Amino acid sequence: MSHGAPPPSPYSSWPGRLPQQPPRHRPPHAPDPLPPRQNSGPPAPDDPSDAPPPTPGRHSDLRRLRTSYRSLRRVAVLTTLGYFLAFLLLSGFAKGLMGQSLPGGLNVGLALGLCQIPVTVLAVARYERTARRTVDPLAARIRRAGEAR
Secondary structure: OOOOOOOOOOOOOOOOOOOOOOOOOOOOOOOOOOOOOOOOOOOOOOOHHHOOOOOOOHHHHHHHHHHHHHHHHHHHHHHHHHHHHHHHHHHHHOHHHHOOEOOOOOEHHHHHHHOHHHHHHHHHHHHHHHHHHHHHHHHHHHHHHHHHO
């Protein structure tokens, strides 16, 4: 290895490298560390009418995926937080109700507090089931369409 040439960069084959910097002072025998980038795609069309038509349904599928995922999150979060908020409000403002005894040595407040666990488990199970049935197939279809391109 010559002492004048810089070592090869591990990023020299990286396709998204930055535009080439102005040349630095280097000896005339040293190779250029970053060769000019080759344009691998077709030239950009000058006229919008020359542009290829967009893949049908691609943007609407992404929009549907975002909407499905957003509604899925909202339902799960509102279910668990809504139950917890109701429990907190009852604990703060309905102390008489929460203190009433139930059979088995429990009071209403403790029973509602213990119900938080099954409500959360049911919300997570419903989230997973709905995601498997609606969101995952749509995401897989979008992924396959992207790989086919």
